[in-house]
Amino acid sequence: QVQLVQSGAEVKKPGASVKVSCKPSGYTFTTYGISWVRQAPGQGLEWMGWIDTYSGNTNYAQNLQGRLTMTTDTSTSTAYMELRNLRSDDTAVYYCARSPGVQLFPPFYYYLDVWGKGTTVSVSS
Amino acid sequence: SYELTQPPSVSVSPGQTARITCSGDALPNLYAYWYQQKPGQAPVMVIFRDSERPSGIPERFSGSRSGTTVTLTISGVQAEDEADYFCQSADNFGTYVFGTGTKVTVL
Numbered sequence: 001q002v003q004l005v006q007s008g009a010e011v012k013k014p015g016a017s018v019k020v021s022c023k024p025s026g027y028t029f030t031t032y033g034i035s036w037v038r039q040a041p042g043q044g045l046e047w048m049g050w051i052d053t054y055s056g057n058t059n060y061a062q063n064l065q066g067r068l069t070m071t072t073d074t075s076t077s078t079a080y081m082e083l084r085n086l087r088s089d090d091t092a093v094y095y096c097a098r099s100p101g102v103q104l105f106p107p108f109y110y111y112l113d114v115w116g117k118g119t120t121v122s123v124s125s
Numbered sequence: 126s127y128e129l130t131q132p133p134s135v136s137v138s139p140g141q142t143a144r145i146t147c148s149g150d151a152l153p154n155l156y157a158y159w160y161q162q163k164p165g166q167a168p169v170m171v172i173f174r175d176s177e178r179p180s181g182i183p184e185r186f187s188g189s190r191s192g193t194t195v196t197l198t199i200s201g202v203q204a205e206d207e208a209d210y211f212c213q214s215a216d217n218f219g220t221y222v223f224g225t226g227t228k229v230t231v232l
Contacts, residue, residue, distance in 0.1 A: 047221035110215035111158045115167040
């Protein structure tokens with residue numbers, strides 16, 4: 001079955017960077033995109049961005065542009081999310097989720113059909 | 126991007142029907158999706174493309190749309206349905222948007 005396995009918990013100091021990995025299995029990696037979603041403690045879901053695993057095209061949430069980079073390694077079928085210049089309010093559980101890849105013609109579908117279990121990132125001095 | 130508004134909480138007795146609304150001005154443009162999240166777990170998609178149910182999701186979960194509002198209905202609520210529920214859609218630039226979330230409590 002389809003699974004997304006994420007890397008382990010991270011503890012970082014303000015100003016540092018974190019890089020979280022996401023390794024899907026159960027389907028061909030480059031036939032779907034990967035989205036990243038985070039959830040601060042006790043809060044709702046915040047979409048961070050999306051990467052098309054075939055082309056490397058990305059779409060980032062406006063509030064994270066400049067600090068966020070999403071990449072993939074097709075040789076290992078792994079997606080990565082790097083967030084730089086961490087602040088205390090970046091403390092959250094970070095999820096990767098399978099999304100559609102590039103869509104050229106309508107209707108357009110924007111969904112997250114399979115999720116990883118999440119990676120806790122704690123930012124504290 | 127735009128906002129999707131949900132009621133913060135819904136309470137329902139076992140066997141009754143829970144309805145969770147999600148409203149947003151741009152909703153008519155694209156499909157809506159619903160996710161269930163239990164404490165300490167990742168979200169799970171329970172409805173896609175407004176009203177379709179993924180494989181393995183019980184039939185008591187259904188979705189509907191009317192104008193700028195989509196609704197998740199849980200018929201014959203069971204104790205295991207107690208969870209947070211989030212709607213989600215997107216804008217025309219492919220930016221995903223989540224609803225504010227609704228906590229469903231089974232009395």
